[in-house]
Amino acid sequence: MSFQELGRVIDQLVKDRGIKKEVIVSAIEQAFLVTAKRKFGIQGEYEAKYNEKEDDIEIYQYKNVVKDVKDPILEITFEDAQRYESDCEIGDQLGVRIDNPGFTRVDVQTVKQIILQKVRDAEREILFKEFKHREGELITGIVRRQERGNTIVDLGKAEAILNKKETIPGEGFRPGDRVQAYLSEVIMTNRGPEICLSRTSPMFLVKLFEIEVPEIQDGTIEIKSAAREPGYRAKIAVYTADKEVDPVGACVGMKGSRVQNIVNELQGEKIDIIKWSPDMEVFIKTALAPSDVTSVMLGDDNITVDVIVDDDQLSLAIGRRGQNVRLAAILCGKRINIISKGKLQDKMRRAVENLTQINSINEAIAQMFVNEGIMCLDDLLNIDVADIAKLINSDVEATSRIIEEINVQVKEGIIKTQLADEEDLISASASPNIRAGTLTTSDRGEDSGSGHKGATDRFSDAEKRLREELAAFKLK
Numbered sequence: 058m059s060f061q062e063l064g065r066v067i068d069q070l071v072k073d074r075g076i077k078k079e080v081i082v083s084a085i086e087q088a089f090l091v092t093a094k095r096k097f098g099i100q101g102e103y104e105a106k107y108n109e110k111e112d113d114i115e116i117y118q119y120k121n122v123v124k125d126v127k128d129p130i131l132e133i134t135f136e137d138a139q140r141y142e143s144d145c146e147i148g149d150q151l152g153v154r155i156d157n158p159g160f161t162r163v164d165v166q167t168v169k170q171i172i173l174q175k176v177r178d179a180e181r182e183i184l185f186k187e188f189k190h191r192e193g194e195l196i197t198g199i200v201r202r203q204e205r206g207n208t209i210v211d212l213g214k215a216e217a218i219l220n221k222k223e224t225i226p227g228e229g230f231r232p233g234d235r236v237q238a239y240l241s242e243v244i245m246t247n248r249g250p251e252i253c254l255s256r257t258s259p260m261f262l263v264k265l266f267e268i269e270v271p272e273i274q275d276g277t278i279e280i281k282s283a284a285r286e287p288g289y290r291a292k293i294a295v296y297t298a299d300k301e302v303d304p305v306g307a308c309v310g311m312k313g314s315r316v317q318n319i320v321n322e323l324q325g326e327k328i329d330i331i332k333w334s335p336d337m338e339v340f341i342k343t344a345l346a347p348s349d350v351t352s353v354m355l356g357d358d359n360i361t362v363d364v365i366v367d368d369d370q371l372s373l374a375i376g377r378r379g380q381n382v383r384l385a386a387i388l389c390g391k392r393i394n395i396i397s398k399g400k401l402q403d404k405m406r407r408a409v410e411n412l413t414q415i416n417s418i419n420e421a422i423a424q425m426f427v428n429e430g431i432m433c434l435d436d437l438l439n440i441d442v443a444d445i446a447k448l449i450n451s452d453v454e455a456t457s458r459i460i461e462e463i464n465v466q467v468k469e470g471i472i473k474t475q476l477a478d479e480e481d482l483i484s485a486s487a488s489p490n491i492r493a494g495t496l497t498t499s500d501r502g503e504d505s506g507s508g509h510k511g512a513t514d515r516f517s518d519a520e521k522r523l524r525e526e527l528a529a530f531k532l533k
Contacts (some may be wrong), residue, residue, distance in 0.1 A: 058276075059094060060186055060355060063107075063112050063113070063114070064084075064109065064112045067081050067082065072174065073180075074176060074180055074181065075183065075494065076176065076179045076180065076189065077479070080179045081176065081179075082107050083116065083173075083175075084172050084175030084176055084179070085105075085107060085172055086105040086106060086107055086114070087105070087166045088167075088169075088172045088175065089114050089116060089168060089172065090103055090104070090116075090167050091167075091171055092160065092164050092171070093105065093107060093116050093118075093155070093158065095164075095167070096116065096158065096159075096160070096324075097130065097155075097158075097402070098340060100128075100130060100131065101118055101119075101130045102118070102119040103116065103117065103119070104116070104117045104119070104152065105117075112451040113293065115154060116154070116155045117152040117153065117154050117155070118152070118153050118155055119135040119150055119151065119152050119153075119444070120132055120138075120149050121133070121148070121149075121150055121151075121152070121153055122134075122135055122138045122145055122146065122148060122149045122150070122151055122154060123147060123448055124147060124449050125134070133151060133153070133387040134255055135147050138151050146510070147151050150450060152354070171274075179251075180200055181245070181249040181250060182293050182512055184214060184250050185243060185245050185247065185250040186248060187214070188212075188215065188240070188243045188252050189243045189250075191240055191243075192240055192241070192242065192418065193239075193240065193260065194239075194240050194264070195239060195241045195261070195264040195265070195267075196212065196217070196237070196239075196254065197236070197238075197239075198210035198211050198212040198213075198217060198235075198236065198238075199211045199233065199234070199235060199236075200231065200232055200233065200234040200235075200236055201231045201232060203217065203230075203233060207219065207220050207221055207222070208221075208230050209234070209489040210236055211275070212252065213254060216252070216255055217238075217252035217253070217254050218251065218252065218254065219236065219238055219254040219255075219256070220253065220254075220255075221345045222251075222257070223238075223241075223254065223255040223256055223257050223258075224256055224257070225256050225257060225286040225287045225323060225324045225326070225486060226257075226287065226289075226325060227288060228288075228324050231429060236256075237256075237322065238254035238255060238256050238260035238261065238263055239255045239256070239258050239260050240252065240253075240254060241253050241254065241255040252317075253279075253376040256287070257287040258285075258289075259283040259284060259285045260283070261327065262285055262288060262291055262293060262319070262323070262328075263280050263293070265319045265322060265323075265511050266280060266308060266448035267280075267475055268313045268321055269310070269316075269318055269335040270307060270308050270310075272297070272302065272304075272307045273295075275462055277297055277299055277302055277307075278295055278296070278297045278302065278304045278307055278308070279295065279296050279297065280293060280294070280295055280310045281294040281295065281296050281498055282294045282387075282389075282390065283331040283334075283386045283388070283412060284384045284385075284387035285326070285384075286356040286380060286383075287323075287326065288302055288323070288325075288326055289326060289327070289382055290322055290328075290329070290381075290384060291323070291326055291327070291328045291329070291384070292328075292331060292344065292384045292385065292387075292388045293308075293328065293329070293330055293331065294331045294332070294333040294340070294344070294388055294414065295330060295331070295332065295333060296332070296333035296334075302335075304332060305330050305331070305332050308330045316328055316330065320429075329346065329384075331343050331344055331346070331388070337355060337362075337389070337391075338355070341353050341362055341364065341385065341389055341391065341393070344384075344385035344388050344389055344426075344472055345364065345374050345381065345385045345393075345465065346520065347367060347372035348370045348373035348375055349366070349367065349370050350364055350365070350366055350370075350374070351365045351366055351398065351437060352365045353365075359389060360392055361391070361392045361394065362391045362392065362393050362394070363387070363394050363396070364394065364395045365392065365395075365396055365397070365398060365401060366394075366395060366396075366397055366398070366505050367397065367398055367454075367456050368397045368398060368399045370397075370398045371395070372379075373394075374395050375395060377434065390519075404432070405427050406436065408423075408426075408427045408432040408433060409423040409424060409427055411431070411433050411434060412427070412431075412434065412437070415432070415459065415460070415462060415463055415466070416435070417459045418459065422449050424447065425449060426448070434463055434467070437460075437461065438463060438467075439464070442460055443458050444458075446494075475510050
């Protein structure tokens, strides 16, 4: 079977498509193999080989050598087999070359379609591997068109998708615009690799800093974490082990030149550059800037953090619509609860009033309980009698009588065991998405409310961890 200049066609495909010669040859062989099976019977066993020396495709049909043929597609007589191979024997399998397969015009078209499909598949695989390897990089392309609100970006060898949700609020692109984005993900689909870009990811902010700040590129300064609310505000924590280098100043640049370039790229997004500290309390205080934090208490679960601020610093700590505390929580990888001193003192006052409902508990003992984190009678009932006796310097028998008195009055409905819930007790809280080993991403799903409103009381577990802080506040 003769195909003119097949080798030249293969070489041209290798040059134009950037596909290995072995891949194209394999695609051609598979195409002829599939066509041969369709023409001569799918139950038969065939092989297609490209003969580079003769620049031709050779098709072989394998048959079993038998005495009497029952299936001519699978079997050949011993006499006929000897014409091809003189030393063959009954039971052998003989490969018979089909010199003139008699392919029709439809068969040739089928071969062509299969080859083109195989070549396209190979191209897609090459593109997928090339861009999959570039995941996590900053990439630049030219805007070509808009499709269903998404921006299609030409990267040269392939097109990428910049989803509308991944664009900064308020920005728009026109065909021909040059756009810079973070290559977030490459997915293989039935239509080929889908290259996804993002301009809202915190990693986009990180990559921009890596470009603008040479000290980050050479490893002198390290970016520990980043948090963004795209188009509005961002926080980034930086650190250096070199005591002679100011990490914040290096990122800001002379007269703010470095950070200003990034702000312009992010459509005016405000960026807080924060010095990272291994001391989590110090880091959280810095992350909540510009507010002044009175104290920070880490929870036993190592995730929850309780922060106390002065009344006049509360709105600064929370930020507009909870933005400041939410970004700080994401930056630190913690859940931050904020309460003002005034609210804390008010809760302590109410806690004392709740405890002094029992005649046996005077104000001094109630204050002692509160300082130990026992905020209501319900807390008191959940503590071992011996521990309570030790706390108030009393004997177990007298303490048991107090507990019995509480239980009786609770059953009769005379007293309340818990503090009444009040709005604004906890001013704001933010719960970040935490991904171990990676920079955290922005948590858009939770809003802490505007100002002091809409906050919920999640401080019930925190009082027990604030013994030293509670003791510092004296009731008026």
